[in-house]
Amino acid sequence: MIELYDVWKTYGNGVNALKSVSVKISKGEFVYVVGPSGAGKSTFIKILYREEKPTKGAIFVNGFNVEKIRERQIPLIRRTIGVVFQDFKLLPNLTAYENVAFALEVIETPRKLIRNKVLEILAQVGLKGKENSKPNELSGGEQQRVSIARALVNNPAIIIADEPTGNLDPDTSWEIVRLLEDINYRGTTVIMATHNKDIVDRSKKRVIAFEGGQIARDERRGGYNYEN
Numbered sequence: 001m002i003e004l005y006d007v008w009k010t011y012g013n014g015v016n017a018l019k020s021v022s023v024k025i026s027k028g029e030f031v032y033v034v035g036p037s038g039a040g041k042s043t044f045i046k047i048l049y050r051e052e053k054p055t056k057g058a059i060f061v062n063g064f065n066v067e068k069i070r071e072r073q074i075p076l077i078r079r080t081i082g083v084v085f086q087d088f089k090l091l092p093n094l095t096a097y098e099n100v101a102f103a104l105e106v107i108e109t110p111r112k113l114i115r116n117k118v119l120e121i122l123a124q125v126g127l128k129g130k131e132n133s134k135p136n137e138l139s140g141g142e143q144q145r146v147s148i149a150r151a152l153v154n155n156p157a158i159i160i161a162d163e164p165t166g167n168l169d170p171d172t173s174w175e176i177v178r179l180l181e182d183i184n185y186r187g188t189t190v191i192m193a194t195h196n197k198d199i200v201d202r203s204k205k206r207v208i209a210f211e212g213g214q215i216a217r218d219e220r221r222g223g224y225n226y227e228n
């Protein structure tokens with residue numbers, strides 16, 4: 001479902017953010033992406049949903065040859081991937097319902113289908129009763145739930161989360177991770193970049209560790225550091 005072969009990314013300023021990265025992630029996996037600041041985690045994530053273009057190498061995601069895809073085909077690949085960010089990126093003037101509905105409106109989903117789908121997904125992420133709240137009326141954890149609902153509403157094969165717990169307290173972080181685990185249990189592949197040692201160490205899931213733009217470690221039931 002995700003395959004990278006000898007992928008390099010050199011930014012315009014000459015920084016080699018990824019150096020010969022090759023990796024496979026199968027359908028239904030839950031993967032933590034860890035590593036020190038600047039190791040290349042975000043760049044790795046961005047090339048998966050074609051936010052950044054690789055400088056060299058081959059990338060296949062959900063059957064798309066990502067580095068060969070034409071600009072006008074990018075929305076097609078984005079539809080198969082839901083992305084969740086540290087800072088939620090919700091539209092501040094829209095309610096929780098409207099933020100999620102917006103993701104369906106832009107792909108021209110029939111109005112009749114939108115309502116049921118949005119209510120169902122908001123209930124799934126634990127936001128029943130909060131449909132009409134705007135982001136500034138919600139806690140950080142609730143805002144992240146809205147953003148997960150928005151990522152999930154198109155029924156993507158993959159959810160990619162870049163530091164989704166970075167702005168949350170420890171208990172709320174665990175709630176968000178449990179929600180992502182539940183989504184993964186239902187069949188969606190989940191890839192989560194994080195600096196949260198406690199969560200990674202206690203989850204015992206696959207860990208891909210980046211260092212200096214390379215995969216330094218790829219363990220089936222890994223920890224945040226080597227010693228685990």
Ligand SMILES: Nc1ncnc2c1ncn2[C@@H]1O[C@H](COP(=O)(O)OP(=O)(O)OP(=O)(O)O)[C@@H](O)[C@H]1O
Pocket residue numbers: 011012013015016017035036037038039040041042043044
């Ligand atoms: N748009 C950009 N232009 C130039 N250099 C960049 C750009 N984005 C990232 N970099 C550089 O590429 C390297 C990898 O950055 P990246 O954001 O992928 O790391 P990261 O592991 O996600 O770090 P963090 O944990 O701090 O988010 C760093 O040296 C960074 O400064």
